[in-house]
Amino acid sequence: MTAQANKPYVIGIDMGGTNTVFGIVDARGIVITSDSIKTRKHSNINDYIDELHTELTRLMRSVDAEDKIYGIGIGAPNANFFTGMIEDGVNLPWPTPVPFAQLVSDKFGIPVAITNDANAAAIGEMTYGAARGLKDFIMITLGTGVGSGIVVNGQVLYGHDGFAGELGHIIVKRSNGRLCGCGRTGCLETYCSATGVACTAREFLEIRANEPSLLRDIQIEDITSKDVYDAAMAGDQLAKDVFEYTGTILGEALADFTVFSAPEAFILFGGLAKSGDLLMKPLVRAMEKNMLSIWKNKVKVLQSELKEADAAILGASALGWEAKFK
Amino acid sequence: MTAQANKPYVIGIDMGGTNTVFGIVDARGIVITSDSIKTRKHSNINDYIDELHTELTRLMRSVDAEDKIYGIGIGAPNANFFTGMIEDGVNLPWPTPVPFAQLVSDKFGIPVAITNDANAAAIGEMTYGAARGLKDFIMITLGTGVGSGIVVNGQVLYGHDGFAGELGHIIVKRSNGRLCGCGRTGCLETYCSATGVACTAREFLEIRANEPSLLRDIQIEDITSKDVYDAAMAGDQLAKDVFEYTGTILGEALADFTVFSAPEAFILFGGLAKSGDLLMKPLVRAMEKNMLSIWKNKVKVLQSELKEADAAILGASALGWEAKFK
Numbered sequence: 171m172t173a174q175a176n177k178p179y180v181i182g183i184d185m186g187g188t189n190t191v192f193g194i195v196d197a198r199g200i201v202i203t204s205d206s207i208k209t210r211k212h213s214n215i216n217d218y219i220d221e222l223h224t225e226l227t228r229l230m231r232s233v234d235a236e237d238k239i240y241g242i243g244i245g246a247p248n249a250n251f252f253t254g255m256i257e258d259g260v261n262l263p264w265p266t267p268v269p270f271a272q273l274v275s276d277k278f279g280i281p282v283a284i285t286n287d288a289n290a291a292a293i294g295e296m297t298y299g300a301a302r303g304l305k306d307f308i309m310i311t312l313g314t315g316v317g318s319g320i321v322v323n324g325q326v327l328y329g330h331d332g333f334a335g336e337l338g339h340i341i342v343k344r345s346n347g348r349l350c351g352c353g354r355t356g357c358l359e360t361y362c363s364a365t366g367v368a369c370t371a372r373e374f375l376e377i378r379a380n381e382p383s384l385l386r387d388i389q390i391e392d393i394t395s396k397d398v399y400d401a402a403m404a405g406d407q408l409a410k411d412v413f414e415y416t417g418t419i420l421g422e423a424l425a426d427f428t429v430f431s432a433p434e435a436f437i438l439f440g441g442l443a444k445s446g447d448l449l450m451k452p453l454v455r456a457m458e459k460n461m462l463s464i465w466k467n468k469v470k471v472l473q474s475e476l477k478e479a480d481a482a483i484l485g486a487s488a489l490g491w492e493a494k495f496k
Numbered sequence: 497m498t499a500q501a502n503k504p505y506v507i508g509i510d511m512g513g514t515n516t517v518f519g520i521v522d523a524r525g526i527v528i529t530s531d532s533i534k535t536r537k538h539s540n541i542n543d544y545i546d547e548l549h550t551e552l553t554r555l556m557r558s559v560d561a562e563d564k565i566y567g568i569g570i571g572a573p574n575a576n577f578f579t580g581m582i583e584d585g586v587n588l589p590w591p592t593p594v595p596f597a598q599l600v601s602d603k604f605g606i607p608v609a610i611t612n613d614a615n616a617a618a619i620g621e622m623t624y625g626a627a628r629g630l631k632d633f634i635m636i637t638l639g640t641g642v643g644s645g646i647v648v649n650g651q652v653l654y655g656h657d658g659f660a661g662e663l664g665h666i667i668v669k670r671s672n673g674r675l676c677g678c679g680r681t682g683c684l685e686t687y688c689s690a691t692g693v694a695c696t697a698r699e700f701l702e703i704r705a706n707e708p709s710l711l712r713d714i715q716i717e718d719i720t721s722k723d724v725y726d727a728a729m730a731g732d733q734l735a736k737d738v739f740e741y742t743g744t745i746l747g748e749a750l751a752d753f754t755v756f757s758a759p760e761a762f763i764l765f766g767g768l769a770k771s772g773d774l775l776m777k778p779l780v781r782a783m784e785k786n787m788l789s790i791w792k793n794k795v796k797v798l799q800s801e802l803k804e805a806d807a808a809i810l811g812a813s814a815l816g817w818e819a820k821f822k
């Protein structure tokens with residue numbers, strides 16, 4: 171308690187494929203100051219960490235927070251909570267695996283905890299957002315892919331090796347499924363991510379070649395999930411059907427996830443999660459239709475309550491309160 | 497420690513749809529004495545508990561274990577660890593829900609813990625069997641249905657309401673799936689249980705009407721999974737194909753379960769689990785083929801190490817060490 175009183179702040183770092191955002195956060199979840207750097211600017215990881223250190227030192231000084239940082243929490247793709255390693259950096263310019271938590275801790279002299287971005291989001295939601303007070307919930311992040319963070323009895327489910335909770339890679343189509351970045355076919359994320367929505371739109375435009383659609387004004391390969399959303403909101407039937415299709419597949423999957431960990435709620439995060447009834451209506455309809463009777467009408471589907479701009483930093487920072495020197 | 501030294505035994509009770517088996521077990525997992533009664537003999541639950549008490553008192557006296565029982569553990573269908581209730585007794589002659597743990601505790605004056613049979617099996621395996629030393633594993637029971645007990649970080653995953661781990665009700669066929677006892681279609685247990693194996697055999701016999709098979713010597717509605725096993729072991733191609741089909745579906749499902757909780761191992765229990773290579777070869781082949789790359793060739797599939805006759809009592813009894821007065 172004394173340590174926490176003397177060190178009332180944590181640092182949150184969210185490493186994305188393009189930008190690394192970071193900030194200083196207090197115990198009530200206020201992002202006091204934040205900034206970002208380009209993730210891929212340096213080909214040597216030590217140069218990247220040096221730049222992070224320079225920028226964060228500047229931020230700490232600006233709010234008089236030097237020597238007041240309890241811990242650093244990091245959300246990064248394929249990061250392992252147990253080992254502190256980034257194991258596989260598909261979009262990163264340095265060789266992996268790399269002991270990222272240790273390198274940052276050595277540089278800053280502050281304890282560091284790291285996990286993947288979806289788990290960081292779950293911890294953030296539990297600490298500051300829609301999951302406050304929930305001990306059993308599943309965070310689903312709908313972005314370029316589909317990520318998940320599973321919380322059981324108040325703890326993130328890491329599994330035997332630290333990589334549990336890859337629900338974007340549940341197989342939802344056993345035959346003729348879409349090719350996934352993981353090399354397999356039919357994964358949930360090939361249908362229910364932003365990328366999946368755009369892909370479904372392209373498929374529908376081809377199959378229903380004679381049907382007019384606002385989406386035909388866009389070069390087919392340039393269509394984004396935002397375009398589909400805009401068209402659907404303007405009343406375009408084909409675009410609305412894309413959301414119906416997406417929500418149905420996601421709802422069926424959530425019913426299956428329920429038999430696994432019996433969560434009190436699912437919490438949806440990311441751009442697609444903000445599609446409102448377009449996504450939620452078919453999602454909840456399919457989830458309830460496919461739900462085992464003991465859970466029918468009992469499992470909530472909530473939206474993230476974290477501000478988009480702060481969410482990544484907040485999620486990572488919440489993990490900072492758990493950081494310990496190795 | 498003193499309490500446990502003075503009370504070196506636990507009672508395990510496994511309530512099945514037909515028989516209730518029970519025994520007195522020591523801390524090393526030796527079933528010192530055991531017996532059984534008919535589950536459905538009494539239409540009043542108090543009469544059933546009275547008979548249990550009479551029989552167990554006799555057993556305790558026979559081994560001088562009165563006043564030496566640390567706790568009673570019970571495995572029962574649809575039993576809830578959190579509430580101590582049997583919530584839904586499909587095959588039971590008394591009205592449910594019923595506060596079974598409390599009733600037994602009141603009668604015996606001994607603390608009682610209760611859970612469903614698959615969770616009890618998982619605890620038994622962790623305490624005395626193939627899962628000793630494992631903190632993250634999934635128990636799959638292949639019986640009339642398919643049950644599961646999920647262990648995460650050394651604890652059974654109960655979920656928000658106590659009913660987590662109903663993996664027999666994951667949907668494996670989204671269209672034209674078999675009707676399940678739960679009222680939905682396409683559940684894993686309609687394919688990979690003993691009942692499912694017999695059903696697959698009947699389907700194959702119809703579809704492949706011109707193919708000779710040893711199974712044609714049996715009345716089609718009387719075929720059991722044991723008949724299919726015997727035919728397959730005698731070289732019958734159709735029967736072998738039934739196991740190929742069953743193992744493939746189960747293997748695909750285990751690959752999906754892995755992305756959820758990243759277990760170190762699956763442990764298979766029940767009659768079907770003893771089918772040897774007939775089931776295991778297609779199962780492991782399908783599991784590895786469908787496994788996300790980070791887990792390929794890393795997740796073990798083990799057989800239960802508990803003696804069939806003792807397993808139900810042992811699994812339930814292991815929970816007795818966790819029992820506390822409410």
